[in-house]
Each structure stands twice: as structure tokens, then as C-alpha cells.
Amino acid sequence: MNPLDLNTYDGEGFYDELVESPGIPRAGTKLLYELLRCLPEGELGRFQKAAESALYRMGVTFTVYGDALGLEKILPFDVIPRVIGAREWSMIEKGLKQRILALNLFLDDLYSGQKILHDKVVPKELILSAPAYRPQCLGLKVPQGIWCHVTGSDLIRDQTGEFFVLEDNLRCPSGVSYVLENRHVLKRTFAKVFETSRIRSVDDYPNRLLETLEYLAPPGIESPTVVLLTPGVHNSAYFEHSFLAQQMGVELVEGSDLAVLDGQVVMRTTQGLKRVDVIYRRIDDDFLDPGAFRHDSLLGIPGIMEVYRSGRVAFANAPGTGVADDKAVYAYIPKIIDYYLKEEPIIKNVPTWLCSDDRDRKYVLENLSRLVVKTTNESGGYGMLIGPQSSKDEQDSFRERIRKNPRNYIAQNTLSLSRSPVLVQDHLEGRHVDLRPYNLYGKEIYVMPGGLTRVALRKNSLVVNSSQGGGTKDTWVLKD
């Protein structure tokens, strides 16, 4: 008897990524559905175990901040992939390209003429009060006019199945290494499906990333030296930094490996000092240059911003991009797209209330128990209130915090995120998921066909962040 009785698996009122209704797979998931249905008893559990031990052995791990032991864990992984059809994907791809193009124009404008502020499309105070706004970047001429080279937008689906952008990430978001490693593991596990399904490949990403970075090199350099700058082995995303450096075949450097000499950035090697042309930096703006940003930082490379300014080294991403993924600025993105491109957003925003706006704030304070409140400059699922799942005390505490500092908070409706099945012991249960595709902006904009499907492994939880008990799934985008 097959323990995976798929006929009893039910969306329970949510949009389910696998089935339309019990027993009826969605158009793109038929093959996967059949495979799951026909697996011998216990096989899926064995797949799951094999995949986990492979990830553990490969050291695909992350560190959780605030965990006293500072131990590393493998990112929880569910073996059942999430499938996205070709037509849906084509819409996502167009929508993301549109959004990134507009965000880049927005950044370029903010740090030069600030026309959009003068035209009062986005309130000036909102930008100037954003913690990630960097007046140090005013007047910068960035290589090729590109600010946000490496981005990732968080998408969600509501109960009708429509995609929305929940958040933009313009500060070199992490997670792409999990996409590549998850796929690597699943190819071994579901070899048969890969042979017959038309699943688009994600393996090209490191190569594309390297091309994007080389494109930024100062003019006249035949074969530029690209490095990846990491805060070091104790950073929670260190695995990814090291993985990407390895996949691209570039040096992984720490701040102490770099120095500024005679107006150039150099790295210290066993054969002496070597010039560096492009830096894919995975450290915050604050820690780039103690002279320019945080004067108390011990991590940065003194003088590096001068070299950047003179065009003799390139950064990806440019400093100052964080202002455009501020959660309060997010609410203006449809207007920003309209302002620069004269287009309607292809992927919509989730309706958002800004607590800095008097009317919005009044509404938010009156409806705290129904809304999701987010701190504007936090990420990783920290600093959130999920109204329907919160206690009276938590609501009161947020009410107080919003009143004290309204600029720091936004609110959104509690969304019915779509669900995807995960293996729980010997049966399937639906869990909420989101999707983070990864994008590169070099010669052209590239949207990786796939991305990280994050899944809230706790039953009924809506928080998918890895730091909050979330896991991941492989994401299969089908060819036409």
C-alpha cells in the first residue's frame, strides 16, 4: 500500500502549488504528482534523509544569530520541489525586469538630480530619513550607470494564485547558493523526472554573475581581477560567499586582505601586492570604509571609497542601494515605475499602509489585530508583528513603538500565502511558501529561472525566513 495517499492531500482553502483540488494535479505538476503517487512505501522519506545527509556532508550550512552556541545547521530542506509553469514564469520575469530597471533609475536619480523628489512623487523627508540613504554617494558616477547589480525580490501568491512583490532586496541578498545546491541534490534524487520534464537549468548563475562583475571593470582592463569581499568565516552567509567565489574561480577576500596603495585597491598575496578591479562585496555599506561611513568600524578598508569615486575600482552593488528597498519606500514603487517608465507595474505590490502618514497610521493603530506590521529597515523576519497571531501585550508594545517612531513602521494585510506540500513523517501537509528569484543587472537584466522557495515549516506559520524556522525547496521552472 502506498503511504502517500495523495487523494487526501488538500489545499484547505489556500492556493496550493501542487494540486487544484484533492487528487487533481495542476497543469505543470502532473509528472511530479505521478512520481510521488507511485513511489514505493517510505521512499520519499529515504530521499529526504539522503538529501539532508548530502547537504550536511557538503557543509551547506548557516549560522543563526542569537544562538548562544553559534552552531551551524543545515538549512532545513524539503525534498518535494515546487513547480512554476512557463507562462506564469514569463510574467514574473517581465515584471522583475521592469521593477529592477525602474529601481536602478530611481537610485541614479536619488544620488544625482533628485528629480523625483522635486516633482514630489516620493516625499523628500521619507528618503532623507531612510537609514540606508547615503548622502556620501551624492554625485557618484557609477560604472555603466548601474547601482543594483545583484538583487532578489520576495514574491508571494495569494489565494487566487496571483503573484505579488512583498519586498525588494537590493543589498546583495543571500540564498542563491542554496538554489544551486538544492538543485544539485534533487538532480540525484529525482533523476528520472529531470530526464523527462522540461525543467530550466539554474547552473548558469555563477557564470552570469562573473560576466556581470567583469562588465563593471574600469575601462581598458583586458582581464579584470574580480574578488568577493566577505566579513569572514563567522558571517551567517559565509558558506555562500565561499561557494560563489569557488564557482566563479575568483579570490574570496576579507577586509584585511585588501589595502589602498597609490590610488589603487590591492590584495596581499604570497607573491606580493596585486591590483583588484572589481569587488563583489557581501559586507554592508557601513563596513566598507571607516573613513567614509562608520568611523568606529575596524572591518573596512580605509580610503577605498576614494578609489571607487575615481573609477579605479568597481563595487557590486554600489553603496547606498539600501534606500530603495526600505519598506516605506516600497509603498511608492508603483509610482516610481510609472514616473521613470510610464508603465503599469506588471507584478503588483501588496497594499501597504505607511505609519508616517497620519491617515494610514490611524487605520493601522485601529486594526493592529488584523494586520502585519513590519519595521522598515529590518530584514530576516525580525521586528515583525503578525496581528492575528499576536497577543494583546505584543500589540500594545507595537502600538507604543509606532507612536514613538512612525517612520519606522509599515503595515500590510495578513496574506493567505499559497501552500506547497512538505513531507511530515509519512504523509504530506501543506505549508506556506514564498519565492525569491535572483536577478543580475549587467549588460542586460537576467532573471534566474527558479529561485529560492522558502517554506514556513511550522504548521500555520507565515514566516519563511531561515532565521525563524523556515526551510527551502527546489524550484522548478518549466520550459514552454
Added chain:
Amino acid sequence: MLSRVANSIYWMSRTLERAENVARFIDVNLNLMLDTEVLGNNQWEPLVITSGDSTLFEKLYGTATKESVMRFLTFDRNNPNSILSCVWAARENARSIREIISSEMWEQANRFYLLVRDAAATETIFRNPHEFYTDVKMASHLFDGIADATLSHNEPWHFLRMGEMLERADKTSRILDVKYYFLLPTLQGVGSTIDGVQWAALLRSASSFEMYRKRHRRITPERVADFLILDRYFPRSIAFCIARSEESLRSITGTHHNFFSNAAEQRMGQLSASLNYSKIEEIMTSGLHEFLDSIQIRLNQVDDAVYETFFSLPRMNTAAKQTFPGTQHQ
């Protein structure tokens, strides 16, 4: 390659080699105990001396017993040279250079650490020690083999091999020195059963028993010393290890043989010459212990010189105080 990375790969391989050698010492001692009940517990003290950490041991444990020595040398995190500490340090170094080494090497460093960590948690080794120490030796050999077969034999590999070979030379010199020191007082019993067993154990702890037999057959103290110090072909002899280290060093710098362009090459060349142009008779006449002592001092000097030449970061005072001027003011 980056100086920091070269340093990490060098120490990764040194600490793994160190862990393997500690396992060898203990394993041989355990075997020896099975053959010679007469020696009792004083058989364990030389092990601590070999490791060079007697002071720390006395502070932590006091007297040397089978269990205290095994614990100290195998699982004690307070002992920086215990197998667990070494393998942990190697894995941390491996983690920091994952983009340089092959993924197979990383997986093996990771697996090696998990093997020792899990053993430390269960403590079953006190019931079945031989299996564990064999596993440690094999894990180290596997790592070496994987490195050899999956890492390009260019600069990182040469740093790896230099670290491994310098560490092995040091350990071979130590084990010979200590065993010799403890065996000499009993030399009136040359040819007696215990003596033969002891010398065979010494050879075994360097995995050299069979190879020695092929080369010299009869076991005599002088020939054992000759084999472990000067043999040109045995991969754990000091001369062999130094020759390979020097090869790697010169591959890194590109300097021609017989010349030197930095402190590392000078020190290594001096050490290499003193081994290449020595005879065991002379060494024995002027004192084996004195000779081995000088080898260990020179090995330390080579290590210091390697650090100075390749790893130490030149200090640079640059535009630390400049601020970043904005061109536009709000």
C-alpha cells in the same frame, strides 16, 4: 594566492598531519601494552613528552595513566594539540578556504571532524580504542589522497605539502628522540625480547616496520635511527620530508636550487644540507639526542621564516583619516 589563504592551507595540512601522528603514538602504545605487561603505566608518560605538552598535562591531569593520557591527547579541547583540537582547527581553516580546495577535500575535512567529535561524545574508544585510532589514521590518509588527486599541483598544493612534510619531519624526530631516550637505559638488555618489541613498536608508530625490514632486516638502534632520519625513499623519514618541503618551497618561489632569495629558502636549504651530508655514525658519535634537538630547532626556524616570507601582512598606512567628500549638500 592570498597570504591569509596560504597560511590557512599550510596550517590545515599541518594540523591534520599532527592529529594523525598523535593517533599513531597512542595506537602503538596500546599495542605495546598488549605484549608487555611488565611496563605498566610508565609507558604512557613518554607519549606526553613526545607531544611536547608535558607542562599543560601535569597542570590538567597530574599523573600519566592510560586513560588520562588518552583523554588529554585525543579529546581534550584545552590541549591545542589533541586530535580533536587539531581536527577542529583544520576544519575551521578548511572552511575559510573552501573556494581554494576541492569540495571533496572539504567534505573529507568535515567528515574527519565529525568522526572525532562523535567519538568524543560517546567515549566508546576506551572500550575499543584500536578501531578509532585506525579510523583517524585512515581519515588523514584519505584526506592526503584526495588532496593529491583533486587539487591542482600548483601553489596551494605546494603550501599544503610543505605544511604536511614539515609537520611529519618534526613528529618523526620527536618520536625517535623520546623513544631513544627511554630505550637507552635498558640497552644492557639489547637483543632481549622486550627490547625487540620496543624497537619494532617505534618503527610501527611511524608505519615503517615493513619498509625497514625490507631495507635493513635486522633491527639495531643505529639502523633504526638511520632509517628514520636519513633514508631517501621512506616517506616518513626526516630527510625525505625535508627534501619534499624544499621542492615545494622552490616551486612556490621559482628560485633555482642552491640559491636563496628569502629567509624561508635559506633556512630550508641549511636544514636540507645538514641532512644530505650527514652519516649516521657521525650523528651517533656526537649524540643522537643533540642532533634531533638541533633538527627540531631548525624546523621551528623554517616555520618562522615561512611565516615571515609568505604570511605576515605588511602594514600599510594609507588614507585612513580622509573622509569622503559629498559634492552636493542638502
